[in-house]
Amino acid sequence: MGLHILVINSGSSSIKFSLIEVNTQKTIISGLAEKLGLEKAILHTKYNGETQTIDLEKNNHETAMQAILKTLGEKGLGKEITAVGHRVVHGGEYFSSSTIITPEVLKAIEKCVPYAPLHNPANLIGITGALQAVPELPQVAVFDTAFHQSLPQHAYLYAVPMEWYKEHGVRRYGFHGISYRFVMQEAAKSLQIPLENSAFVCAHLGNGASITAILNGKSVDTSMGFTPLEGLVMGTRSGDLDPALIGYLSDVLKKDAHEIVDMLNKKSGLLGLSGLSNDMRELEAASAKGDEHAKMAIEIFVFRLAKYIAAMSVSLPRVDALIFTGGIGENSASLRKKVLERLAVLGYFVDEAANNETTRGKSGLISNQQSKKAIVINTNEELMIAMDTAALVKS
Incomplete structure (x- = not known):
């Protein structure tokens, strides 16, 4: 059996998910829990060409994660999950590549919250929800900023007092790194x-x-x-x-x-x-x-x-x-x-x-x-x- 990876992209008011069979690169099931934190949260799922929508009892991320995993279980897909991969927007200077999530990794992601106050807290909720729901599975953080850690100093430093960088991390971090990594590989193959x-x-x-x-x-x-x-x-x-x-x-x-x-x-x-x-x-x-x-x-x-x-x-x-x-x-x-x-x-x-x-x-x-x-x-x-x-x- 091939590796089946549950991909979680937890935003401030939504959680996108997909279960991907890595060998064939096929998405088996995907979905979106949206309007989290608002009056009425809902979960959309797409499986075998059919779309299903359900109302969530509570409008928080934890309930959404539980509903996603329950849906996977009901369709007989829960036991197929090999690992969980999480999109994390900001890894600061701590991460230059994807990494297995440990307590130390979680602390470093928390330290980056001031750099991405809208995104990292939501990413952390998705991670902690998955850790609670499926603690037996390995979980991985994949960072949007990691790809840009190769920037030379002349590209990432701003022309501001150096202590701002040294003491407060003020620099260019860059984003969309996950997309760039995928696209550059495909472009090289195509050309x-x-x-x-x-x-x-x-x-x-x-x-x-x-x-x-x-x-x-x-x-x-x-x-x-x-x-x-x-x-x-x-x-x-x-x-x-x-x-x-x-x-x-x-x-x-x-x-x-x-x-x-x-x-x-x-x-x-x-x-x-x-x-x-x-x-x-x-x-x-x-x-x-x-x-x-x-x-x-x-x-x-x-x-x-x-x-x-x-x-x-x-x-x-x-x-x-x-x-x-x-x-x-x-x-x-x-x-x-x-x-x-x-x-x-x-x-x-x-x-x-x-x-x-x-x-x-x-x-x-x-x-x-x-x-x-x-x-x-x-x-x-x-x-x-x-x-x-x-x-x-x-x-």
Whole structure:
């Protein structure tokens, strides 16, 4: 029997799960417990092509974890679980790779809570819930930040007093590392390039968006920083701006710095610019109907992304391929075309037919024969977590 890994991604108000058979890379069952902490929590599961939804008796993470494991048991899948793999957003400087969870590992994840106050507490709830429910199974933490621990000092240090870094951990950490690791491996296979001799600029574009320069399988520069707020324009996050704005807005809006940062995280980006939505699909539809705010939001997103692609290229000796991934990167052909048109100065030119065909789960080249290579790769963070967990359990 192959290894069956239960992958848990516990968020502040949800738990995503999937049971993956590692040898075949197939997802046997998946689901989402959502609206946790709100009035009415529910659990959706997808198994054998059928979707089922149940109400949860209580709206907390512990109840959701119990319901997930009960569902697996009812379908005869509980005893098949070999190990549990957990997505953890922030591992600080403690972790440069995935690791078996021990009491010491839990303490280190807790120490990173101030760096990711929305994410790490939720990740810890998912871990402790699983440890209580299936204490006999090995459990593994897979970190979003670990991939970026290879950043050189000139890429991760900010130009601020050094004691801020030494005493308070102020530095660039980077995120989306699980996705980048999966995508770079798939891109190297697709392009028949050895990963250990490769140079990629990779844009992970979803509601959260970032971009990373990857040399020989290692992160050498990335756009997200101390928190995921830095870098590109995102669904609800502003990305880069003048930090002096926080003091100015605090004065004129009569709000404290934390409230301003909260608005920059939750009410800015595409949502703030358009006044309509943080969803690129809705904005593209509105733009096509003549909505000027939606059109402007898309153009600003594209402009910032193209600038960052050019900047990331400087971190590499060459660029073997520009990679698009994530929900927007994989599915918005019109946005990819706009980005490549802005990058003509760097030698990128779109193949319109190939670009239009590469959506809804398809990967492939979208650049023409005269162009430097641009490719779409579908990410699979759950499979990457499962593969890491399986490798640690085997060893």
